[in-house]
Amino acid sequence: MYLSRFLSIHALWVTVSSVMQPYPLVWGHYDLCKTQIYTEEGKVWDYMACQPESTDMTKYLKVKLDPPDITCGDPPETFCAMGNPYMCNNECDASTPELAHPPELMFDFEGRHPSTFWQSATWKEYPKPLQVNITLSWSKTIELTDNIVITFESGRPDQMILEKSLDYGRTWQPYQYYATDCLDAFHMDPKSVKDLSQHTVLEIICTEEYSTGYTTNSKIIHFEIKDRFAFFAGPRLRNMASLYGQLDTTKKLRDFFTVTDLRIRLLRPAVGEIFVDELHLARYFYAISDIKVRGRCKCNLHATVCVYDNSKLTCECEHNTTGPDCGKCKKNYQGRPWSPGSYLPIPKGTANTCIPSISSIGNPPKFNRIWPNISSLEVSNPKQANVCDNELLHCQNGGTCHNNVRCLCPAAYTGILCEKLRCEEAGSCGSDSGQGAPPYGSPALLLLTTLLGTASPLVF
Secondary structure, three states: OHHHHHHHHHHHHHHHHOOOOOOOOOOOOOOOOOEEEEEOOEEEEEOOOOOOOOEEHHHHOEEEEEOOOOEOOOOOEEEOEOOEOOOOOEEEOOOOHHHOOOHHHHOOOOOOOOOOOEEEOOOOOOOOOOOEEEEEEEEEEEEEOOOEEEEEOOOOOOEEEEEEEOOOOOOOEEEEEEEOOHHHHHOOOEOOHHHOOOOOOOOOOEEOOOOOOOOOOOOEEEEOHHHHHHHHHOOOOOOHHHHHHHHHHOHHHHHHOEEEEEEEEEEEOOOOOOOOOOOOHHHOOOEEEEEEOEEEEOOOOOOOOEEEEOOEEEEOOOOOEEOOOOOEEOOOOOOOOOOOOEOOOOOOOEOOOOOOOHHHHOOOOEOOOOOOOHHHOEOOOHHHHOOOEOOOOEOOOOOEEEOOOEEEOOOOEEOOOOOEEHHHHHOOOOOOOOOOOOOOOOHHHHHHHHHHOOOOOOOO
């Protein structure tokens, strides 16, 4: 009988331990995690979930060109001015800083000046295709929060594909196709994001909207993130709770806005006409003055901060999680399977904190004859359990931990965790005692008391 009762109490201890979290995560909400958002009233705190603030992610990327020698200037060459394709006296020279156009000028921050740009070699080897792959890598999973914007200093390309990778460039999937003639270039009917809906938001489309050829007022290409958000959050993105709910429950939607790498595949430069002018091939090239990618580190809703150190982005994980994306529980905190945080229930979400493994807590608790007085809680191996400095068992009401074995309590409190008022032990607590602490400290201890309060006295 005693054995069966011991097993029952041990199981109950395991159950109760899952809710014994340090304040204020006892009930698993995001009370500590908040992020700043912009509203019509200005900048305010949003307590919806635990995630880093959205930022310009081009500060943290590495860029790679394929072929690697496609940048103009080695050897020096002349090219034609934009807007006047027959004035071909501009020079690109990699050995002269004022005339060089290296890849990093796609992301320079000195006022984002349009005169600084990367440029490819000209199309001198026509009819061989002039094709370039520009790969942007973060060595980290990121979540896109705004439109991807590419500003061309040449005409926008006649054919281009924007691709994404979720596995650090091992495999690629198309994000969007761009062409002056989608049917001819990619065997796809032309569409725009406005033709999509909630049900087709993940459809990969070809658009002719951004491939209007060689004119000075047509420099920018978009990949519309916000327009896709608007299908769930409304035209002005005022109902972000609805969007968060969809992202929380639909993995494919969440993955759609998640990348580790982006690739811009430039397949055909802006010709502006049906035929290529073979007598003036120096007028055909690619040039990009700016790329904007806004997003945040993916931390699985377990971090508010993402740090950049040694050319690497890493989440500062909370909730007893670890890993570059907070994608697993810490050692000794695997009391239940790891789970990402959740936006639900709105508005505070659920942290899904990793809880200690039973083996890390020590042996199950013993209870003496003063059952069910929780202040008499003891642990059979205190040095193993680190009684007063454990995620589950921690000093309360201002108590301090002594040698990881016992709590040193303020004058008004007693108990192994300083969870009990001394006046209660003396039987002198009155309604006007002025002591406002609950008799058993934390809600977890109160819950344990309630659950065990009707049990019979036991001795082990």
